């Protein structure tokens with residue numbers, strides 16, 4: 001035996017929803033690519049036409065300084081600020097949302113949301129990714145406090161290919177205001193998403209925010225935060241509170257016990273995304289891609305399909321063996337496949353950081 005796993009234990013799988021779509025085999029969930037869809041790219045390019053790239057870059061740099069210092073989106077005040085966010089950050093938060101929706105489709109293969117609530121929606125990033133991941137979405141509602149980002153979202157949605165996104169304008173379903181207030185009166189939705197928003201609330205508001213998000217969730221709640229120890233800390237608190245309230249963890253964890261990682265380690269993932277020419281200029285970057293680090297949790301009302309393990313770091317591929325750090329039902333495990341077991345070695349060659357993998 002040349003493959004070793006130090007800790008592992010199986011558990012049974014019960015699908016979340018009884019009705020399956022005939023054209024989506026459970027074993028092959030749709031993989032949503034990380035790059036922006038053509039309709040979104042086109043309208044962004046049109047909105048930026050004639051606007052000085054230098055000015056956008058300066059605004060984006062100012063926003064980045066605020067984010068790096070732990071601040072939020074309050075500094076995004078004008079239409080130009082919102083456009084700078086769309087060029088500097090939206091491609092990366094879209095890529096993270098795409099990765100998390102892929103994981104959601106894998107764990108909840110029969111989940112077919114019709115309604116979505118995007119909380120702290122900003123320019124509608126997660127909604128743009130969600131319509132690609134879930135073709136059943138027909139009714140999308142959004143909440144955000146920032147009028148500049150809301151206006152930008154409406155401009156982007158006006159020219160979207162997706163009818164569900166275009167309808168946001170006719171149905172006036174993007175509400176501007178404080179999430180805690182608007183969530184309390186929000187209609188529940190099949191899919192609720194808080195993408196890069198939970199980190200912007202005061203610490204004292206997080207528990208209430210979490211309860212309100214869950215109260216609005218009919219099927220699944222997706223929370224995505226920056227992949228920092230602080231972001232992970234928030235996800236852990238939300239996860240713990242909602243497991244206690246009866247939620248199931250659909251991803252990334254293969255269990256519902258306390259997280260086995262100990263500081264200075266923290267659970268986070270990375271999604272590589274291509275950088276457009278404008279993206280490169282605005283970020284003053286030279287490499288034509290970036291790696292967006294994020295932490296996340298997907299909580300569901302129904303029991304998800306169980307996964308054996310999640311890859312917690314880039315696997316180390318050596319000539320003699322592939323070594324992967326995994327989160328399993330029984331804790332953190334080191335999986336080693338030696339080359340002299342060619343089948344096991346070959347299977348693990350395709351493992352990537354963030355993948356759910358069989359044992």
Ligand SMILES: C[S@@+](CC[C@H](N)C(=O)[O-])C[C@H]1O[C@@H](n2cnc3c(N)ncnc32)[C@H](O)[C@@H]1O
Nearest residue numbers: 073093120121122125144145146178179195200
């Ligand atoms: C970093 S942006 C993320 C935008 C978008 N979800 C994305 O993934 O690109 C955070 C958003 O959360 C919104 N936000 C933060 N606190 C909020 C609150 N208490 N009520 C409503 N919106 C809030 C901000 O206005 C901002 O648009």
